[in-house]
Amino acid sequence: MRLYELIKEVAETSLPDMEITGLTSDTRAEVTEGSIFVCIKGKTFDGHDAAKQMLEKGCAAVVCERDLGLDKQIIVSDTRAAFPMLCAAWFGHPERELELIGVTGTNGKTTITTVIKKVLSGFGCKVGLIGTCQNEIGDEIIPTARTTPEPYDLFELFRKMADAGCKYTIMEVSSQGLEQKRVQGCHFRVGVFTNLTQDHLDVHGTMENYYQAKKMLFDICDTAIINIDDKYGERYTKEIPCPYKTYSVSKRADYRAEDVMLGTDGVKYVFSDGKVKKNVSFNMPGLFNVSNSLAVIACMEELGYTPCKTIAGFEKIQGVRGRAEIIPTGRDFTVICDYAHTPDALINVLSAIKESAKGKVKCLFGCGGNRDRTKRAPMAAAAAEHADFLIVTSDNPRDEDPDDIINDVLKGLEGKDTPYVRMTDRREAIHWAIKNAEKDDIIVLAGKGHEDYQILAGGVKIHFDEREVVAEALKEL
Numbered sequence: 001m002r003l004y005e006l007i008k009e010v011a012e013t014s015l016p017d018m019e020i021t022g023l024t025s026d027t028r029a030e031v032t033e034g035s036i037f038v039c040i041k042g043k044t045f046d047g048h049d050a051a052k053q054m055l056e057k058g059c060a061a062v063v064c065e066r067d068l069g070l071d072k073q074i075i076v077s078d079t080r081a082a083f084p085m086l087c088a089a090w091f092g093h094p095e096r097e098l099e100l101i102g103v104t105g106t107n108g109k110t111t112i113t114t115v116i117k118k119v120l121s122g123f124g125c126k127v128g129l130i131g132t133c134q135n136e137i138g139d140e141i142i143p144t145a146r147t148t149p150e151p152y153d154l155f156e157l158f159r160k161m162a163d164a165g166c167k168y169t170i171m172e173v174s175s176q177g178l179e180q181k182r183v184q185g186c187h188f189r190v191g192v193f194t195n196l197t198q199d200h201l202d203v204h205g206t207m208e209n210y211y212q213a214k215k216m217l218f219d220i221c222d223t224a225i226i227n228i229d230d231k232y233g234e235r236y237t238k239e240i241p242c243p244y245k246t247y248s249v250s251k252r253a254d255y256r257a258e259d260v261m262l263g264t265d266g267v268k269y270v271f272s273d274g275k276v277k278k279n280v281s282f283n284m285p286g287l288f289n290v291s292n293s294l295a296v297i298a299c300m301e302e303l304g305y306t307p308c309k310t311i312a313g314f315e316k317i318q319g320v321r322g323r324a325e326i327i328p329t330g331r332d333f334t335v336i337c338d339y340a341h342t343p344d345a346l347i348n349v350l351s352a353i354k355e356s357a358k359g360k361v362k363c364l365f366g367c368g369g370n371r372d373r374t375k376r377a378p379m380a381a382a383a384a385e386h387a388d389f390l391i392v393t394s395d396n397p398r399d400e401d402p403d404d405i406i407n408d409v410l411k412g413l414e415g416k417d418t419p420y421v422r423m424t425d426r427r428e429a430i431h432w433a434i435k436n437a438e439k440d441d442i443i444v445l446a447g448k449g450h451e452d453y454q455i456l457a458g459g460v461k462i463h464f465d466e467r468e469v470v471a472e473a474l475k476e477l
């Protein structure tokens, strides 16, 4: 691609036009002679410091935010914002060939995006999915390391999706993704907001910043679908610039649920939008999944599918991996694997399970290292409030000492009388939970959901699949 064609939407330059062979913002990536290097200043590394060295390596030019005294520099005001736009141009603007649906919120993104994809696929549409568990192009599965990919990976994925004939791409848009402008230049047909509760304060600092980060999605979408059961959702309805529709499980809203019946493995309710009333059966438990299913119905209507059609499409959906997933035991107790890793998610999933539990609800959980430390004690307090017994263990310790993390967690149990055991090794903890299971117990393994790994110090990833560990433990009974 020619330089002028590539950069025309982000900058002007007096450099001669030339053939560009590649584009990166990472010194660790392989660079070909003739590449463009975009200097991004992060918390730990500043790409500007590597600009000269990247030109020496053969880069054709660097894109930077200040005069670096280099003869092959192109100055822009914001390189983080420029990079995705360059990636979009590099891949021939695939985002314009797709109808993008973005889902944001602390919890529910993976559930909603996955269900929308399953419903649309059931109607014979070829759909792209971008999210925490994996990326999907139709039936093809592409592993991922992020919820919202870094710009180069994102636009490369869009290109593959457009080339494969996908009409829609449904994606999770994380607050970090918005904050770091990973989706700059994208326009969304629909933007969904689920809820805003405590998480990621390590990145955003305050709930207000977290709220503002998510709000950015609504500057770049045609229509918003907003959960007004959430107080921040109510606030969005007064502050966002785009038209919106609302959903609620308790109040008057464009899309609402009445006569809700909560069961162990699913929910039933009467859907109402003021015009139609229709019985819904959705195979995922908890009131929060009534809410998630309303978001799906609302979003699908924006895409041209009536609520009745979407509700009929729910029949074939048997849940989402690692989201209140029942792991078969063949015994008189139940094991559920769930991805709850925030105080609110724990409250929701545990109270949903407790409602229909005959025996004790025992929650095994830990907290991730290198992530929001301020959610640890509130997670423990939430678990203590809604479970009968706790097994406090590790999640992904990353670079932190697992026992230090557990000490932070246990601060949330001070003054509570919920009994607990502490067991640093998660495999050992699961074995202990299974060995000590009593009749009618429901053991909730929280926090890792779909993950089939554990992340240790230095980014070392070991294979760890809760389903396999449970099977191992059952064999020892």
Ligand SMILES: CC(=O)N[C@H]1[C@@H](OP(=O)(O)OP(=O)(O)OC[C@H]2O[C@@H](n3ccc(=O)[nH]c3=O)[C@H](O)[C@@H]2O)O[C@H](CO)[C@@H](O)[C@@H]1O[C@H](C)C(=O)N[C@@H](C)C(=O)N[C@H](CCC(=O)O)C(=O)O
Residues within 6 Å of the ligand: 025, 026, 027, 028, 040, 041, 042, 043, 044, 045, 046, 047, 132, 145, 146, 147, 148, 149, 150, 174, 176, 177, 180, 203
């Ligand atoms: C906390 C956080 O979000 N950090 C992101 C942030 O890191 P940072 O500001 O420290 O950046 P940096 O490492 O200093 O790098 C700055 C620039 O220099 C480059 N670099 C860096 C090092 C080097 O040797 N050479 C080099 O060129 C980097 O490619 C980057 O362009 O900017 C980087 C570049 O854009 C991201 O890769 C990095 O994501 C890290 C890896 C991460 O773990 N992010 C997670 C928390 C995240 O984004 N999670 C959300 C979802 C959460 C959810 O599902 O709830 C997600 O969307 O996945």
Ligand SMILES: Nc1ncnc2c1ncn2[C@@H]1O[C@H](COP(=O)(O)OP(=O)(O)OP(=O)(O)O)[C@@H](O)[C@H]1O
Residues within 6 Å of the ligand: 105, 106, 107, 108, 109, 110, 111, 112, 132, 147, 172, 194, 195, 288, 289, 291, 292, 322, 323, 324, 338, 339, 340, 341, 344, 345, 346, 348, 349, 449
């Ligand atoms: N609407 C909801 N409200 C509150 N909690 C929810 C909701 N939907 C799901 N949960 C809980 O949160 C957990 C995570 O759900 P899900 O993976 O759908 O969210 P997410 O927004 O994609 O999370 P992440 O940001 O980590 O990708 C679930 O396992 C469940 O415990």
Ligand SMILES: N[C@H](CCC[C@H](N)C(=O)O)C(=O)O
Residues within 6 Å of the ligand: 132, 147, 341, 367, 368, 369, 371, 395, 396, 447, 448, 451
């Ligand atoms: N995707 C989220 C959730 C991770 C869940 C948990 N397993 C952990 O590692 O903390 C994050 O990066 O914060």
Ligand SMILES: [Mg+2]
Residues within 6 Å of the ligand: 109, 110, 131, 132, 133, 147, 172
């Ligand atoms: Mg997710």
